[in-house]
Amino acid sequence: MQNNCAIELKDIRKTFGSVVANDGVNLQINKGEILCLLGENGSGKTTLMNMLSGIYQPDSGVILKDGVPISIRSPKDSFAYGIGMIHQHYHLVDVFTAAQNIVLGLDEKLDLAKVNDKVKEICDKYGFDVDPKMKIYDMSVSQKQTIEIVKTLYRGAEILILDEPTAVLTPQETDKLFAVLRNMKDDGKAIILITHKLAEVLDVSDKVAILRKGKYIGTVNTKESTAQSLTDMMVGHAVTLNIDRPLCENKKERLRLENVTVFDNEGVKKLDGVSFDMKTGEILGVAGVAGSGQKELLEAITGLYPIKEGSIKFIDDAGTEKELVGKTPRQIREIGVGMGFVPEDRLGMGLVGSMGMTNNMMLRSWKKGKSIFVNRKSPEELAKNVWKELDVVTPSTAFPVRRMSGGNIQKVLVGREIAASPPVLLTAYAVRGLDINTSYAIYNLLTEQKMNGAAVMYVGEELDVLLELCDRILVLCGGKVSGVVDARRITKEEIGFMMTTVGGKNGR
């Protein structure tokens, strides 16, 4: 059996500063086998694979190929060992043909006719559908992915790593990809598939390796496992965090979404018939694996994302309903709907990095007043308030926010957004990259807003936090609402299952 092993990882450990990205990972992948690497966001799957493709080096542990320890120092080394990685973001030159992209960087003589023939041969062998003379900009996402795969095969890859290949594909394209993967498996290639989607794991893989928070949990045979058993291994047991969660009486409906559907530039459906409501005095958590439509949902509500169909109604204290669909953020504000938005991309969408706190506060208020000069006094006061009350560590209110630490940047942003006590507060990954204490400070701020009668949305990635901070949790799965559940009654396993399967247990 030793000969059959394509590559073996032994006791791999990798740290970034104090963060342990991978620890004690033992993985073995055989020729003619599809292995799925399963884990939540940030569980270290991509880091692990980047060590195989030469982007990172492990701190300790060994990688064995055919029983011999090897060291992979660069993507070139990785190629030399027959490892090909297909990243989520394709590395292709748009104005080149498929064949030109495939030969890029190779040492052989440039003879496109020969390349075309060889590409054709590979395509016929595995059942790809590719025209080597086609330009990349004329291709669909799935065709581009095919080119990436053919590129690695052309270089003679024996081990293929695919990082969430199905995230951008339609179901039909996914089926096609899996058919090709099975052909490659029959040809003796070893394939590692990184994915979140349980249905696909069960469908295509032979073995499943599970990572949780960088730790290696184990490898199981797909045949012997079920969606439930895999989810349990993936999410682990619930951890108690002791986040203060007071109950707010007297809840009222504040925002109602009905059948909201949006498409992105490439025509992929990002939200599919999403309906739910947000109530005052409540934190609505949003759970889902990365890219399930969280970003699109927030941007659709704030008027930043074009909505294909559906309605978003804001209900004010008097009970009047106001339609938000089709309005720009400014129009939404003009009709008297106050919304606070803490975006995922703090320095990109939220704050201007090179400006100080005062100027950043002004981004919200520059339109106020009739004078041709902006009012600097009230933003300055607000900045001082935020500085004092949220314990922002900065030498002055004019200090560029970019040079503050992540936690302080977030405090400035949250501080600004809650300053006007908006009736609706939307936050995306509000504690991403923050340490424990700062995270708790942010939790408390959100809870405070909730108790003041705001409808708060908290898009998060850590299920433990969602379970303890939120009142209700909206679970998204591939752009669809998998369910809205009571955070006090649901278990972590159930949510994990709903994240990967629409409707959870009832759906299957």
Added chain:
Amino acid sequence: MKKLNSKVSYKKIILPIAIIVVCFILGLIFPSLVYLFAAAGAYGTALMLGTLGEIITEKSGNMNLGVEGIMYMGGIFGLIAPNMYEMSVGEGNASPFLAIVFAILSAFAIGAFAGLLFSFITVTLRANQNVTGLAMTTFGTGVAKFVGELRRHKVGGYVTVSNDLKAAFDNKFMPDFLKRIPVIGRVLFDQSIFFYLSILLAIAVFLFLTKTKKGLYLRAVGESPVTADAAGINITLYKYLATIIGGGVSAIGGMVYTMTTAGCVWIEASLAGTGWLAVALVIFCSWHPIQATWSSVLFGALMIMYLRIIVPFFPQELYKILPYVVTVIVLVITSTRNIKDKQPPASLGVNYFREDR
């Protein structure tokens, strides 16, 4: 499939032939147009070289807006080299061939140096390309004017070369029977050697970019440095080399201007705007070296039209903005039609940091 082919051949063959025939007939009817374009060949050559150099540079993703300065420096250094050579061997003893070679080498060297400086600042030190390019323009014009003035004091009077050498630089060496072909003869064969060298260079650059592996890699660097980097292509090397060679070629354009159009005399203000026109031309011909040949001559014609085709009460200044107006129109057309192959290199003007990935 057959229908598609006939469509392509219509565009590729019949259309140019039709244009040529129409131009030919126009030339027969309006001889002044023929004189205009024949005269435009000289200024067009300078523009063509400036443009070709900038195309090579921009294909690597470096946008060197310093062409104006580079051409200025090429203008003076390309004149000083034969001037010094002639003074050292004595008037009358100078070989015209060597004088031309020295002019080309000297202009290329100074342009290459400017390209090296630009690459060092933007690729190695990672400074903003637009700012660096504009600084390069100021720097180059300054250096050229200073050196020109210095030389003028040294020789006492105009910096120039003997009449023999002047004739050599502007020698229209093609045989007479070719020049006598109606319309085409004057435009195509009554030109200096630099005109033909530039066209050969344009073809060479075109073949390099489309047919060779290195050309493919260079384009990959300009389009998507991330992809090129992942494929193991040395991005720094390609950017440096392209910018250095591009700068050198542009500078030769400046030299050609001084040695032909300006009659081998250094007049400070005469080159002004040529480099900017070359930058506009790069956009006009959508980064295509072959298109650069005819469009340079066209721009040259537009620039000197005020001397040749005189409409009463039509101010000169309006003539002179024509090239820029045409560029704007072309920009509008290409960006609305959004043909992917005619877009600028995708990462033009963007510095590449590997850590940013």
